[in-house]
Amino acid sequence: MIEKKNNNIAIIGMSWGDEGKGKFCDYLAQKADIVVRFNGGNNAGHTVVSDGIKYKFKLMPSGGPLEKEVIIANGCVVDPKVLLDEIENLKKLGKKINLKLSSTSHIIFPFHKVLDGLEEESKGKYSAGTTKRGIGPTYSDKAARWGIRTFDLINPQLLKSKLEKLYKIKKDLINLYDSHWDTDFNSIYEEYKSYGDRLKPYVIDTAYYLNKAIDSGKKIVFEGAQGTLLGIDHGMYPFGTSSNANALGISAGTGVPSKKIGKIIGVIKAYTSRVGGGLFPTELTNSIAEKIRDQGKEYGTVTGRPRRVGWLDLFNIKYSIMINGVDSVIITLLDALEGINPLKICTAYELEGRLLESWPIQSEIIEQCKPLYNTFNGWEPKTSEEWSEIAKQGFNALPLAMKTYIQFIKDELQTDIAMISIGPDRNDTIVLEENLL
C-alpha cells in the first residue's frame, strides 16, 4: 500500500461569521507549514493578536505575521490594492512575506464596488447589508464567465483586451442606475496594470502547489472566512455572502480533493452574532444585547458596524455541523457572557405547533418559526487576569455554571469539544484535544 498523508485541518465558522476563528487559525498556524484562504475576499475581517500586536487582516491569511507560508487560493476574490497594502504593512513591521496567490482567483475592480452598493439598494427588503467591497458582483462575473482572473491581471495584453469588454458592459449597467457614473478606462487599466506588476512574483498555480505540499506531509490550515449560515449554497439565501463559507468550499476553492482534507473544526461562539440583514431568530434587542455587545466587543472588523447579538442557536448549528462534517468544535467568547443571568440556548424551532426535525434553510419558513429555549445559570464577572489564571489551571477551574453550559452544548451537538476560549489572548485557551495538527 502507498501511504497517503493528510496533516491538515480546517477552521470553519458555524454561524454567521465572527465566531472568533482568527484566534484559532493563529494558534494552529504556529504549528503549521502553510495557512490557506479558500473563500471570500476583503469582506472577511480576522483579528489576530500575535506577540502583543493586534492585526486586523481582511485578505491575508492568519499565518502572515508568523512569517508562515500563506496561500490565497482560487476560491477567493482579490482586491489587489487591499492585498498590496496588507503586504506593505507586514513588511514595515519587518516581517518576511511568504505569499502565494492563485492565478485563477478573481479580481475585484472599482465598478464591482459601485455595483455592490447599487444592487443592494435595488434589492430593498432582500438586501443582505453587504460590506460593499464588491464581493457579490465579482463572484457574479466569475459565474457569468467574463470575470478577470489574477493570471489576466499580471499579463498586460490580456488585461487590456478583457478589461475593455468588461468595462464597457459594467459602465452601461451602472449607467442604468446612475447616468452620471463615469470612470476613465485608462486610469483603471493603468492602476490595475501596476498592481499586476507588483503581485506577479506571488502568482502560481496554487492547486498543484498545495496538493504536492499535502502529499509530502506538510501541515496545512484551511482558514474559513465568514460562516456556514452565510454560505451561497447552504446558508440563508439571499441573506448571505457569495462563496461557500463552509468546509464544502475547500475543495472547489483550492483544488484539494475532499478525501485529502483531514480534520474539520467548527467554531461556535457562546452566543450568536450577525452583521447586516436577514432573519435572526434568537436575536436580542434589550439591555442584555447591549451588555453582550459591549463585553464581546461586537463591532465589525471591516465596516465597524455594531453587530446584532442574540442567544446561542444550537438548532441551526446542528445543521452546520452536518453540512461541514465537523470532527470537533471550539467554543469561544464564554467570558463575554459573564454577569448575565439566566442564560438561554435555543435547541429547537416550533412551526404551527410542531417541532421541526432540521433547520429550515428557507428564510420564509424560518420567519414563521418560534425558537424554543433551555435556561441556564450564568457565571460571575471576573477580571481578565482572573480568566487568564483559570485558563492556565484548565477545564476543572472553570465556574460550575460554565461547565454545565459547555457540557450541554457537547451533548446536544453530539460532538467533541477541542478547545475553549475565555479571553482574547492566545493563552486564554483551554485545550481539551491535544495534537490537533
Ligand code: IMP
Ligand atoms: P458581502 O460578503 O460583503 O457580499 O456581504 C454579504 C453578507 O455577509 C452581509 O450580510 C455581510 O454583513 C455578511 N458578511 C460578509 N463577510 C462577513 C464576515 O466576515 N463576518 C460577518 N459577516 C460577514
Ligand code: MG
Ligand atoms: Mg470577521
